[in-house]
Amino acid sequence: EVQLVQSGAEVKKPGESLRISCKGAGYRFTSHWINWVRQMPGKGLEWMGKIDPSESYVDYSPSFRGHVTISADKSFNTAYLEWNSLKASDTAVYFCARRSRVQTDNHYFMDVWGKGTTVIVSS
Amino acid sequence: DIQMTQSPSSLSASVGDRVNITCRASQSISTYLNWYQQKPGKAPKVLIYAASSLQSGVPSRFSGSASGTDFTLTISSLQPEDFAAYYCQQSYTTPDTFGQGTRLEIK
Numbered sequence: 001e002v003q004l005v006q007s008g009a010e011v012k013k014p015g016e017s018l019r020i021s022c023k024g025a026g027y028r029f030t031s032h033w034i035n036w037v038r039q040m041p042g043k044g045l046e047w048m049g050k051i052d053p054s055e056s057y058v059d060y061s062p063s064f065r066g067h068v069t070i071s072a073d074k075s076f077n078t079a080y081l082e083w084n085s086l087k088a089s090d091t092a093v094y095f096c097a098r099r100s101r102v103q104t105d106n107h108y109f110m111d112v113w114g115k116g117t118t119v120i121v122s123s
Numbered sequence: 124d125i126q127m128t129q130s131p132s133s134l135s136a137s138v139g140d141r142v143n144i145t146c147r148a149s150q151s152i153s154t155y156l157n158w159y160q161q162k163p164g165k166a167p168k169v170l171i172y173a174a175s176s177l178q179s180g181v182p183s184r185f186s187g188s189a190s191g192t193d194f195t196l197t198i199s200s201l202q203p204e205d206f207a208a209y210y211c212q213q214s215y216t217t218p219d220t221f222g223q224g225t226r227l228e229i230k
C-alpha cells in the first residue's frame with residue numbers, strides 16, 4: 001500500500017527546536033516530490049514548500065522561506081520539516097503529501113497524504 | 124503569487140441537492156487546478172485534477188469544469204458523506220496556492 005507515515009504529535013515551548021518526519025512506503029520514494037502543507041487551527045491549507053528526494057532540491061514558499069527547513073534522506077525514504085526556534089504561531093497541523101504527475105502532460109497534484117502531525121507550541 | 128479566490132466560503136445544502144463551488148485565479152493558470160475534500164480531523168483527499176479529470180476511486184457525482192480563470196466543482200447529488208470542506212489549488216507555478224476553502228454543511 002502506498003502511504004506516507006508521519007511522526008507523532010509534539011508539544012514544545014517557544015524557542016525550542018523541532019524536526020518532524022514523513023516516511024514514504026509502498027512506492028519508489030525518489031520518484032515523487034514531497035510537499036509540506038500547514039493548517040492552523042480552524043483555518044485553511046497553506047503550501048509551505050516541496051522537496052525532490054532524489055537530489056534534495058527544495059522549493060520554498062516565500063511565506064515560509066527562512067522560517068523552516070525542508071530536507072530528505074533517501075536512504076531512509078523520509079522527508080523532514082524542521083524549525084530552529086519555534087513560536088506560538090507555529091501551532092498547527094502539518095501534512096506531507098506526495099506530488100504526482102499526470103502521465104500525458106505536466107499537470108501535478110497531491111495524490112497521497114500523510115495523516116498530519118500536530119505541533120503545539122506553548123509556554 | 125497567484126491568488127485563488129473561492130466562493131462561497133460556506134454553504135448549507137440538503138442531501139440530493141446539486142452544488143457548485145467556484146474558484147477564481149488572479150491570472151491565467153490554464154487547467155492547472157485541483158480540487159480537494161477534507162473531512163474534520165482528516166487529511167485532504169484529491170477529487171479532481173487538471174480542472175476536470177476525476178481521480179481514480181472518486182464517485183462520478185463529482186465533476187470539474189473551467190472557463191478562463193474561473194473553475195467550478197460540481198456535486199450533482201449530495202450524499203451524507205459529502206459534507207466536508209473543499210479546497211481548490213493551483214499547480215501552474217510555484218508557490219502552489221490554495222483557495223481559502225468552502226465549508227459544505229447540512230441544511
